[in-house]
Every structure is written in structure tokens, then in C-alpha cells.
Amino acid sequence: MASNWRWFHQLGSPKWFFEKSAKWLPWLWALFFILLGLGLYHSLWVSPQDYQQGHSVRIMYIHVPVAALSMVGYVAMAIACTIGLVWKMKMAFAAARAIAPVGAAMTFLALFTGAVWGKPTWGTWWEWDARLTSELLLFFLYLGFIALHSSFSERNKADKAASVLALVGVINVPIIYFSVKWWNTLHQGYSLGTGGVADEFKPALFIMIAAIYVLFANLVIMRLRAEVLLREQKARWVADWAKGSEKGVKR
Amino acid sequence: MNGWANSLQEFLAMGKHGDYVWASYGMTLLVFVLLFVWFRYMLKSLRSQVQSRLQTDDQEASSAKARKLKVDKA
């Protein structure tokens, strides 16, 4: 029974994570590039154009994955914050801090690709469409988290305060989404790609979603490694690691 | 599987929508490359910070040792 939870305690150890993640990353990047190659081949070359939208439908293969990850990222951040607050696990706070910039980047890309997709589809860069508007507010929530976290001189306070904000935010995300949706139907807006995705677009879309998921994980792990180093710079193992890697570098 | 385009021009133009499609893919690439470079730089600069701190610590330790020896002699 106890051994079932060992991975959890190990993840809580910065040293264990730092050492293991160095081994995981090359494999994860390899996996990402395989998925990316396949995904780009399908999304740009194999998949047909849409009979209405033409080739601009290919933007969907970027837009949908990054939009999905922007929301998954926020929920993941809130879960990490809960673990940090409830079990006082420092690694969880570090993870939340690491997810924030990557999630914000995903949200920005969802907005950007949504706008660029909107131009040929709606004839305008911006439409107050329910999903784009929610993404915009999600972007503000990410920026708020990062801004609050960087406004404290004590890291302990920054972690906890930003976590409370993330939890308040995660309660609000569905409320924001549904109120914006309600408001949107009131004003008879348009929406992108409603009514499901046709079968011929599915392979490219699913491979790209998988690729972006792996990319998200990779970037978060990279950011988390930096965050762990920042937080543990006084630790003995960091000094050993810095000395060890110095030997590797020829001068 | 055969693709849809017969020539490179046709592929790049994507009907009338080439600009939009390539702008989306290009911006996505740019953002992710920037994140990658940024995080890598963070790790590297933190490592060199730790290394330089270790060096100054070593120097201080050895000079303190030297001072102590002098005091002992006196």
C-alpha cells in the first residue's frame, strides 16, 4: 500500500525530480518530434481542404490543441496549487509557477490563431465569440497569477497567495465561460467550428493534440528544472551538480 | 498517401489562405522556440550563478584559512 504512493513522495523531492527529468527530457523531445512530424504531414499535406473554409481549416490543427492546453494548463495549475496548500508540498508550488508561463503562451496562441482564422472565415480579425472571449479572460487570469507571484519578496507568501488566486480563478472559469456564452447568444455572435469535426480532419487533429500535449509537458519540465534550481540554490546537491557539469564543459 | 497539391507554389499558396495558415504556424513556432530558448537560458544562468558563488566561497575559505595561520604564528 505504502509503495503505491512512493512516486508521489519522490515527485516531492526536488533532487529526485531534477536528476530524473534530465533523463526523461531527451526521450520526451524525441517523442514530440515524431508526433510533430506526423502531425504536420497530416495537417498540411494529407488532410483535405474544407468545402466551405478552404485551406484556412488547417489553422484548426493548431488552434484547437493550444486552446485545449490553455484550459488544461489552468486546471493543472489549480490542482498543483491545491496540493501545495493542503499537503504543504513545495514542489507543487514550483510546478504551478512553471505551468503559468507555458499556459499563458498557449492562451496567447489560441487568441492569435483564433484571430487569424477569423479573418478568412468571418471577414474580421476579432469577433466577440464566446470561446475567443473566454480565452481572452483566461489570458488575463494567467497574467494575474504571474503578476501576483512576482510581487512578493518572500517566495513562501508568493506561492500561497498566488495559489489562492488560482483556486478563485478556477471556480470562476466555468462561470465566466457560461456567462460569456449566454451573453454571446444574446447578441447572436458566430462561433468557430461548431457542430463537431468531420472524420477526414480527425487524424491530423488528434496527432497535433498529442504533439502539443507532449510539448506542453516538455516546456513545463524545462521551466520546472529552472524553478527547482532557483529555489534550491543553497542545497548541497545543487553545488555538486554545478561542479559536476563544470567538469563536463571544456574550457 | 497522396497530398493535395501538385506544385510547391500551390502548396504554399493554399488557395487564397496561405498567408493566414502560414502566419498561424509561424507564430506558434516562434512562441515555442522563444519559450525553449528562455527556459534554457534561465537554467544556464542559474548554473553559472551557483558556480561563481561556489568559487567565491572557495576563495574566501582559503583566504580565511591563510589569515588564521598568520594569527596562529603571531
Place this chain on the structure above:
Amino acid sequence: MLLTLLKRELMIARRNWIGLAIPVFFFVMVVSLFPFAVSPDAPVLQKIAPGIIWVAALLATLLSLEQFYRTDYQDGSLEQLVIMSSPTLVASAKIIAHWILTGLPLVLISPLLGVLMQLNYGVGYDSVAEDHTVVLMLSLLLGTPTLCLIGAVGMSLTLAANRNGMLVSVLILPLYVPILIFGASTVTASLENFGYNGQLAILGALLLLAMVFAPFAAGRALKISVS
């Protein structure tokens, strides 16, 4: 205990009544800028009135948050209060007092703004039943407490932060969006002679939800900030 804390807040506020009047002045002034900027035509003003008044109320609440904890935090009495009772109780008392002192005045002054923004343009002077001002007041009555509750969380979070004023706005403005949507659309629905009970019900639901979660979140944040 809550009553004692509340009494204390109101006692202190008596000495600072000008500070409390400023958000109300601000509310009136911001709204009165719009006829200059857009058009003094009654139909135009009436059409934009719900949105303008609601945005102004939201900004006035935001402005008033500045006073939420400031003096108590600076002179150290906030820390004493948190130690003596619980942070959630302190935050709750602050929220209630803050709404009575700044939210309620906004609700009470809003009929004046309704007049300035020609809210009742085209309504006969004897038909009280169609008075849109009442709807405006109702929507503000249900909406401003939620604004205070969410604002309290923001203030508690940024209390110990290095930058305070603009930061809290950035944090809580996205959270204010649902209240803005339903608040303004209550009044708009009334202007267009549609039913507005649904919107009021949702404003009430949001208020209840905020009443359940916000005091605890604010208390938790307060504890983090003063410890």
C-alpha cells in the same frame, strides 16, 4: 464577535467620511463624462446607460478597495485583529462594512445617474410600473455586494505585495466580467421591455456563491499576508 468587529469598522469610518464620499463622487463624475464624449442625445444615452453606469460602479468599487485594509494594515491593528479573532471573521466584517459604506451609497445615488443618462426617456411620467431606475437599483443592490466580496479576496491577496493599487485591478477585473454581463443586461432587458427576472436571479445566485467562497478565500489570503 462579528458584530463587535463590524461596530469597530463603522466607528472608524465615521472619522473618514470624506474618504468614503470620494468613490461616490467618482461614480457620478465618470458617468457624467459620457454625454460629452458620445452625444447628449437622449436616445443614444439611454441605449448606452446600463453599460456605462455598471462599468462606472465597477470602477468606483475598485477605487474604494484601496481603503479596504490600508490604515489597519499600516498601524498594525490588522495583525492584532487577526490574532484575536479569526481571519475569516475579520475579512467578513470588513466586507460587510465596506459594502455598507461604499456599495450601498452607489446604489442610492444611482437614480441620479439614471436621470443624467436619460434612462427613463420615452417613459410617461405617471407610469411608475415601467420605471427603469428601480431595475437599475435592484441590479446594483444584488451586484455590488458580489463586487465587494471578490474585491476583498483581491485586497487580501495583495496586502503584502510590493505593488498594490494596479495589481489588484488586474487580478479581479476578469472575475468581475460575469457580474458586469448580468448586471448591465438586467437593465438593458428592462429598456427593451423584456423580462429581467432571470438576470436578477443569476445575479442573486452569483452573490450566494460569492458569499459561500469569498470570505474563506479572503480569510485564507489575509492569514498568508499578515503572518
